[in-house]
Amino acid sequence: MGEGVLGVIPARGGSKRVPRKNVREIGGIPLVGHAVEQATEAALLEEVVVSTDDEEIAAAARKHGGRVPFPRPERLATDGATSAAVLDHALEWHADRGDEFDAVAMIQPTTPLRRASDIDETIDRWRSTDATAGISVSEYRAPPQWAVTMDETGTLRPYFEEDALWTDDDVPRSQDLSRLLHPNGAVFVADVPAFRAFDGFYTDRTVGYEMPISRSIDVDSPADLELARTLYATHDDPNEE
Known part of the structure; x- marks a missing residue:
């Protein structure tokens, strides 16, 4: 198996709570565009691809420098399709063409205030330990x-x-309560054997990289989208606290 991390941006066309979510804009850039720019800027991703079944999303990704080398199969574009299956398809597509990676990362478009450095820090945190996976986390807003x-x-x-x-x-x-964290959806990474053995990023040795709440908004509702837009618009550097 080769070296390097394959970054995959999963961006399905169907979304119910926020219709056309992945092409909704924050600061004039669609969510998929933010993910592409952040992942492309990250130094520790060897390759970045967008996996989508939707032509509008593919066009938006390419406009912001994204690589969309294959259409996502219809079987992986349903509500029931898992992220693990989508990433495994991307790994297999590359393997069929002689491109092997020792690790895979998922960069979701729904966390648009993430920075490229958050991607690198999550990967670096994982690489510096004996863990098989790393996930970005943030503190709960309420206990x-x-x-x-x-x-x-x-x-x-x-x-x-x-x-x-x-x-x-x-x-x-x-x-006075125990400080608790949760995965914030921004960055996931794992070595390929562990990813396949555990069918995802929650392995028996997963480490966390903590991001501030201000960069951890996960767009899952219209209110989340408006909050992300407000945070983006009201900061000189929208990715700073």
Whole structure:
């Protein structure tokens, strides 16, 4: 197997909560364009390709310097298709042409405020350890320990430990609770054997690279899109905190 990281930008045409999401613009650049520019600028990706089934997305990616060497097969363009299958298809497409990579990275268009340095830092963090995968993470905006469920009558129940909210003592302050992180969707990387063995990036040895919340907006709703646009427009450097 060769050396280097293949960066794959998955950009399916179908999206329900935010129609045509991958070509919606932030600062005059479509989401797929932001991903292409960031991935292309990253120093630690040997090759970058966009995997899409949609001609408009492909054209937008190419406009911003993206490489779209193959159409995504229809079987991988459904709601049920997994990201792992999409990336494995990209690896196989290159292998059939004699191009082998020892690692694969996923750069999703839905995290448009990510920087090229976030991609490099995630890869470098992974490479500097004995881990088989690396994932970008960020802190929860609100402590997940405060999670509640609501039944059909509107009654609230604690989802986790009752002592976090249901207590006779003072409700614990957020700074007194354990600091928890979550994958933010910006960068995923793994060596190819582990990626295939675990069918994705969550292996038995996955390390995290923490990004600030300000660069971790994951566009999954119209409100997320507007928030990302606001953050982008209100910073001299939209990728700085």
